Amino acid sequence: xxxxxxxxxxxxxxxxxxxxxxxxxxxxxxxxxxxxxxxxxxxxxxxxxxxxxxxxxxxxxxxxxxxxxxxxxxxxxxxxxxxxxxxxxxxxxxxxxxxxxxxxxxxxxxxxxxxxxx
Numbered sequence: 458x459x460x461x462x463x464x465x466x467x468x469x470x471x472x473x474x475x476x477x478x479x480x481x482x483x484x485x486x487x488x489x490x491x492x493x494x495x496x497x498x499x500x501x502x503x504x505x506x507x508x509x510x511x512x513x514x515x516x517x518x519x520x521x522x523x524x525x526x527x528x529x530x531x532x533x534x535x536x537x538x539x540x541x542x543x544x545x546x547x548x549x550x551x552x553x554x555x556x557x558x559x560x561x562x563x564x565x566x567x568x569x570x571x572x573x574x575x
Contacts, residue, residue, distance in 0.1 A: 475505055512561050517551040523563055524549075527571040537574045538562050 485491040501509075515523075524534050524545075531545040538545070538559050547553040555563055565573060 471505060472507070475508075512564055514554060515560065515563055515567075517549050519567075520545075520555070520563060521549045523567045527566060529571060534571075537566075537571065 482491055482496060486493070486496040524531065527534070529537075531549070532542045535542045535545045540559055544553065548555050562574065
């Protein structure tokens, strides 16, 4: 096994180990050794960073399309996303790119419509 192969194998081993830990805790819950609160609490350490969904960048045309399909102005979209109107305009012209929570919310609106943010 080369160094590269070993490096790629580690995340799978961690994922498998996390899965086994979760199954063990579920078993402990069944016999009463772990409370309902402890069973349902999910932590990042438990899931691992690679378990979180990634959000792909959106092109200016995609951002404008999300807004157009929602039937709202740049000002309304800016208000929903809690950003400046100029920021939405810059996204749609490709001068800037949404990141973080704004990018995630744009994906949510694209998937579920603007009403989900009301």
